[in-house]
Amino acid sequence: MEHKVAVFRKEHFNAAHRLFCADWSDEKNTTVFGPCANPNYHGHNYELVVQVNGVPDAQTGFVINTKDLSTIVQQEIISRFDHKNLNLDTTEFKNLNPTAENIAIVIYNLIRPRINKELDLKIRLYETERNFVDYPA
Numbered sequence: 001m002e003h004k005v006a007v008f009r010k011e012h013f014n015a016a017h018r019l020f021c022a023d024w025s026d027e028k029n030t031t032v033f034g035p036c037a038n039p040n041y042h043g044h045n046y047e048l049v050v051q052v053n054g055v056p057d058a059q060t061g062f063v064i065n066t067k068d069l070s071t072i073v074q075q076e077i078i079s080r081f082d083h084k085n086l087n088l089d090t091t092e093f094k095n096l097n098p099t100a101e102n103i104a105i106v107i108y109n110l111i112r113p114r115i116n117k118e119l120d121l122k123i124r125l126y127e128t129e130r131n132f133v134d135y136p137a
Helices: 026-037 066-081 100-114
Strands: 005-017 042-054 120-126 132-135
Touching: 005 066, 042 066, 042 100, 066 100, 100 120, 100 132
Parallel strands: none
Antiparallel strands: 005 042, 042 120, 120 132
């Protein structure tokens, strides 16, 4: 019987963003997104938890080497988004509203190609200590 194990890596990054739809009026954006539609942006201290599920390797005992996972997250996510304005400084959010949901999907899509396809990947992104999203759900 194979025993699946979940491995977690927690990282953080700081980033600014603005939630808005360019086709909407300022009034409608403010009604829908509240203070998050501030034209001068606002920031978050994001907590990112990357979860990799799989059967440990018979020789190493690892599902994934956590040092390798940390390197992937640093290269693909932290270096790309940390201390950035997601709307202005990244290509991923030039035309995509940087909601927590969309950020989690983008992070998943950036990391997925670097993780063995036999392993399951899940992203948990905390925008605040009380608000977080999981992808896939």
